[in-house]
Amino acid sequence: MRIDVVTIFPDYLAPLSLSLPGKAREKGLLDVRVHDLRDWTHDRHRTVDDTPYGGGAGMVMRPEPWGEALDEVAANRPTLVFTTPSGEPFTQALAKELSTREHLVFACGRYEGIDQRVIEHAASLGEVREVSLGDYVLNGGEVAALAIVEAVVRLLPGFMGNAESLAEESHEDGLLEYPVYTKPASWRGLDVPEVLLSGDHGRIAAWRREQAVRRTAQRRPDLLAPSAVPGGGELK
Numbered sequence: 001m002r003i004d005v006v007t008i009f010p011d012y013l014a015p016l017s018l019s020l021p022g023k024a025r026e027k028g029l030l031d032v033r034v035h036d037l038r039d040w041t042h043d044r045h046r047t048v049d050d051t052p053y054g055g056g057a058g059m060v061m062r063p064e065p066w067g068e069a070l071d072e073v074a075a076n077r078p079t080l081v082f083t084t085p086s087g088e089p090f091t092q093a094l095a096k097e098l099s100t101r102e103h104l105v106f107a108c109g110r111y112e113g114i115d116q117r118v119i120e121h122a123a124s125l126g127e128v129r130e131v132s133l134g135d136y137v138l139n140g141g142e143v144a145a146l147a148i149v150e151a152v153v154r155l156l157p158g159f160m161g162n163a164e165s166l167a168e169e170s171h172e173d174g175l176l177e178y179p180v181y182t183k184p185a186s187w188r189g190l191d192v193p194e195v196l197l198s199g200d201h202g203r204i205a206a207w208r209r210e211q212a213v214r215r216t217a218q219r220r221p222d223l224l225a226p227s228a229v230p231g232g233g234e235l236k
């Protein structure tokens with residue numbers, strides 16, 4: 001997969017060479033390029049923003065540098081991801097969808113956001129997705145791009161050493177994951193649930209499913225709409 005990120009703070013994306021995305025780059029699964037939007041400005045001050053038409057507080061990102069940047073970076077019909085709090089919510093399902101794309105281009109907004117015409121025009125370059133990390137406002141799109149890249153890259157075939165660990169994670173089956181434990185069996189007076197020491201795989205699977213449903217009902221009842229849970233969401 002190829003990923004391009006356009007930002008006015010390229011240093012913000014340094015973690016892409018660490019940790020999981022770094023590993024994917026080493027394995028040759030990922031080609032990441034980070035671009036400074038100001039490289040497509042032509043004035044002495046490398047200006048990327050201006051006052052909003054219609055008035056109001058803050059500044060808006062000008063269309064010209066974005067237009068030139070995307071014409072260059074998105075020349076081979078990628079999926080263009082605009083990070084914005086007014087976008088579709090980022091979910092595991094969307095991460096899966098994006099992981100099937102060959103080329104993602106991230107446009108990181110700042111100030112009050114990017115001139116809307118950039119997003120309209122981007123539709124002539126490829127598939128456009130406006131994506132929100134959640135119902136809160138960040139200062140810029142860089143953190144959102146980092147989070148989306150990390151969630152997408154770990155789904156790339158061949159990336160995870162143990163693909164099974166992906167299948168059992170939170171949100172994979174519409175439920176939050178059951179609680180997990182490791183050695184020692186007893187720690188500070190707290191014991192690992194007996195069923196996990198039983199070696200009885202049927203009982204363990206049933207206990208885990210029950211715990212996942214219970215936890216989801218307590219913490220995220222919105223996920224338990226009957227249509228949201230394969231096999232139903234009833235508590236046993």
Ligand code: SAM
Nearest residue numbers: 083084085109113132133137138139140141144
């Ligand atoms: N005025 C905008 C609004 O109310 O929707 C918020 C602009 S925010 C201060 C600046 C930039 O941060 C946005 O253009 C976007 O790229 C990014 N951003 C902020 N919150 C975000 C979120 N929840 N998800 C994705 N990107 C976000």
